[in-house]
Amino acid sequence: MNASIETPAAVPNVALRNGLAALVVGLLFGLGLSYSGMTDPARVQGFLDLAGRWDPTLAFVMGGALLVNIPAYWLTRRTRTQPLFDTRFTLPTRHDLDGRLLLGAACFGIGWGLSGFCPGPALASLSSGALPVLGFCAAMVAGMALAAFVQKTPA
Numbered sequence: 001m002n003a004s005i006e007t008p009a010a011v012p013n014v015a016l017r018n019g020l021a022a023l024v025v026g027l028l029f030g031l032g033l034s035y036s037g038m039t040d041p042a043r044v045q046g047f048l049d050l051a052g053r054w055d056p057t058l059a060f061v062m063g064g065a066l067l068v069n070i071p072a073y074w075l076t077r078r079t080r081t082q083p084l085f086d087t088r089f090t091l092p093t094r095h096d097l098d099g100r101l102l103l104g105a106a107c108f109g110i111g112w113g114l115s116g117f118c119p120g121p122a123l124a125s126l127s128s129g130a131l132p133v134l135g136f137c138a139a140m141v142a143g144m145a146l147a148a149f150v151q152k153t154p155a
Contacts, residue, residue, distance in 0.1 A: 018085050030124035036061045039125040041116020041132070048113050107143070111136075 037043050038061055046055030082088055112118045117125070117136045125133045 014085075021085055029120060033121050033124045039121045044112070044116040044118075044121070104147075111139075111143075 033039050037057060043055055043057055046053060047058035049055075076083075077089075108118070115132070115136050117133070119140060122133055122136050122140065126137060
């Protein structure tokens with residue numbers, strides 16, 4: 001491992017450093033969403049409208065992201081034994097599709113199709129102050145609170 005890269009245990013105030021890294025990455029992501037037009041619900045709904053005036057822009061944005069991310073992921077997994085801001089890589093261990101996953105995916109897809117927003121673009125659009133964005137974000141927070149409540153409730 002490169003000696004100039006500090007491990008999380010060697011850095012004081014790891015939470016601050018990780019928070020700043022998350023802020024920078026989030027800002028970069030939001031700028032990318034804004035620049036690509038993905039904060040416009042009409043653009044997203046146009047992508048989902050296969051029978052009408054289909055807008056392929058979202059496919060190109062996703063494709064561009066994959067062209068960068070797939071080689072970066074492959075290279076990182078082969079050249080690094082640990083991430084920059086943690087002690088180990090954390091990857092999913094489950095490979096099955098359960099009811100909770102399918103229900104969550106269905107709720108996400110329905111909300112995305114009806115509103116034209118998913119969480120990233122909605123958060124990036126908050127600065128507009130537009131009522132639909134504020135309404136979507138309020139509903140998103142309520143849905144997250146409901147999901148947390150349901151997960152804590154014994155079956």
